[in-house]
Amino acid sequence: MNHEIYDPDDMIAALATPWAESAIAVIRVSGAGSIEAVDALFSGSVKLAGAEARKLTLGVIRNPETEEALDEVMAVPFKSPVSYTGQDGLELYCHGSLPGLQKILNLLFQSGFRQASPGEFTFRAFVNGKMDLTRAEAVQEIISAKSGKAQSMALSRLSGAVESRINTMKSNALGIAAAFEIQLDYPEDEVETPETPMGELLQIKEGLTELIASYQVGRIYQEGVVVALAGRTNAGKSSLFNLFLKEDRSIVSDIHGTTRDFLESWISLSGIPVRLYDTAGLRKSDDPIEEEGIRRTRQVLKNSHVILYLLDGEAGLSEDDEAVLARADNKRVVVWNKADIASQPCPEGAVPVSAVSGKGFQELEKVLKDKIFHDSSTTQDGPVIDSLRQKNLLERALYGVDKVIEGIHNGLPVDILAMDLSEVLQALGEITGEVSSSDIMEQMFSKFCVGK
Ligand SMILES: Nc1nc2c(ncn2[C@@H]2O[C@H](COP(=O)(O)OP(=O)(O)OP(=O)(O)O)[C@@H](O)[C@H]2O)c(=O)[nH]1
Ligand SMILES: [Mg+2]
Structure with missing residues (x-):
């Protein structure tokens, strides 16, 4: 890690709100001595250095040399260790004027503060034991969440949902490691075959597998999926498109x-961002414009995660439909539209719907949602991860657990098993940051916003 950038002992300052004209803008500072340093620039009803922590004081920021008043602000001091970073610090609620903010920041930089790097406040919180790495990552994940659901899942990570899962697995793995240790220290006990910790290992494996699978769910809520309506002409694709849009x-x-x-x-779709496409009906056509439309439709279908293939319940299955259905396609949901005036019963496996009356639509939404999650076996109740870093480490831990399990099956000596298990503990420790390499941390925090 670049210690010059991330020296936790400096006084740092940054604008925590966007660089834009706004009603209120927040400047944040942190570091030992920062309250006194701001106090020297502040005139209010009380001295900030002696003021009660976490209480607002109204005052004026003044250049002490020129006596020029820069802005009227409200200041809140935070006293170590009861602060976000764990250090002394302050938040200044200023008027959101860009020239005004520039003046205050310049004054701070002249008074011993340095511009904070991205994520540096959170980095300090981590260094000072205020949060583990899964919570630190959740801070930025909340800020960059693209959907309401993604935001609330990140919030649950911030409150420690992932951390506590990892810690449980870690303490179980430590229990097994201790048992291995005893067997190594007292090998004579091997006369009575010691119990293998297979049950515990399988439990850890299950926990890891679940968390790894949840990454997919996190991606879906964050990035969304592409769903296309397809089928022959007149099947009711546009009608169903309008029903989805309620427009x-x-x-x-x-x-x-x-x-x-x-x-x-x-x-x-219940919180999942879905990019929905209405497309040209599929049929043979001599019209070059329609032909081009069909060519583009095929392109859209190729790039979608799920295809809602509509059958026309009134007209029944055409030869083309039969040909499409004969081809297996695990991203397809077959919809039996016009169920209200259908001439035949709904074919097996299709979802009956009326795009005109809306009957069956809720069931279709449910089927579609299940399809979107089809390859993520996870139950969506548990914590969901949204960090590739965490996913890679979980996979490393899983690899280690599998090696221990296999080793036990193959009757490998305990010292080898213990070594593989220590790999698992290492990977789990890196997830929370108990053991961590500095370049990983630099990579992680550099993705943050400045001021966070
Ligand atoms: N009764 C009934 N009529 C429907 C239903 N869905 C669509 N229709 C009618 O079927 C006709 C075709 O509907 P569209 O939604 O335009 O069909 P489309 O698949 O978009 O057709 P193209 O754009 O030509 O490929 C219209 O007259 C709709 O009102 C349904 O569920 N029930
Ligand atoms: Mg249409």
């Missing part, structure tokens, strides 16, 4: 080949 967006008519250019819109 009359796409032209609906009983003329075959109404939709030519595809349409797209973001919708929220």
Whole structure:
């Protein structure tokens, strides 16, 4: 780690709110001596250095040399260790004027503060034991969450949901390591075959597998998925598109080949951001424009995660439909539309819906959601991770657990098992930051916002 950038003993300052005109802007400072340093620039009803911690004081920031008043602000001092960083620090609530903020920051930089690097406040919180690395990462994950669900999952990580899972696994693994240790120290006990900790190992394996799978869920809520409506002309794709949007967006008519250019819109499916596409009906056509539309449709279908393939319940299955259905495709959900006027019973495996009356729509949403999560076996109740760093380390831990399990099956000596198990403990320790390499940390914190 670049110690010059991340020296936790310096006094640092940064604007914590965006560089833009706003009603209020917050400047944050941290470091030993920072309250006294700001106090020298501040005139208010009380001295900040002696003021009660975490209480607002109104005052003026003044350049002590020129006596020029820079802004009227409210200042809140935080006293170590009861602060975000664990150090003495302050927040200044200023007017959100860019020239004003620039003046205050310049004055701070002249008064012994240095511009904070990205994530440096949180880095200090970590160094001072205020939070482990999973919580520190959650701070930035909350800020960059793209959906309400992603934000609330990050919030649960901030309160320690992932940390406590890891700690449980860690203490179980430590228990096994201790048992191995005893066997190594008293090998004569091997006369009575010692119990293998297989149950505990399988439990750790299950926990790791679940957390690894949850990464996929985190990605889905963060980045969203692409879903396309497809099917022959007149099947009701545009009608269903409008029903998803709750808006009359796409032209609906009983003329075959109404939709030519595809349409797209973001919708929220119980919190999952979904990019939904309405496409041109699939049929053979001599019209070059319609043909181009169908070519583009195929491109959209290729790039989507899930295809809702609509059958026209009134017209029944066409030869083309039969050909499509004969091909296995695990990203397809078959929808039996126009169920209200269907001429035949709904084919097995299809979801009956009426895009006109809305009947069956809720069930379709449920099936679609299950499809989106089809390859993430995780139950969505447990904690969900959203950090590639954590996922890679969990995979390393899982690899180690598998090696121990295999080793026991193959009757390997305890000292080898103990070595593989220590790999597991190392990986788990790196997730929370108990053991960590400095370049990983630098990589991690450099992705943060300045002022966090
Ligand atoms: N009764 C009934 N009519 C429907 C239903 N869904 C669509 N329709 C009617 O079927 C016709 C075609 O609907 P569209 O939504 O335009 O079909 P499309 O698949 O988009 O057709 P193209 O754009 O030509 O490929 C319209 O007259 C709709 O009103 C349904 O569930 N029930
Ligand atoms: Mg259409």
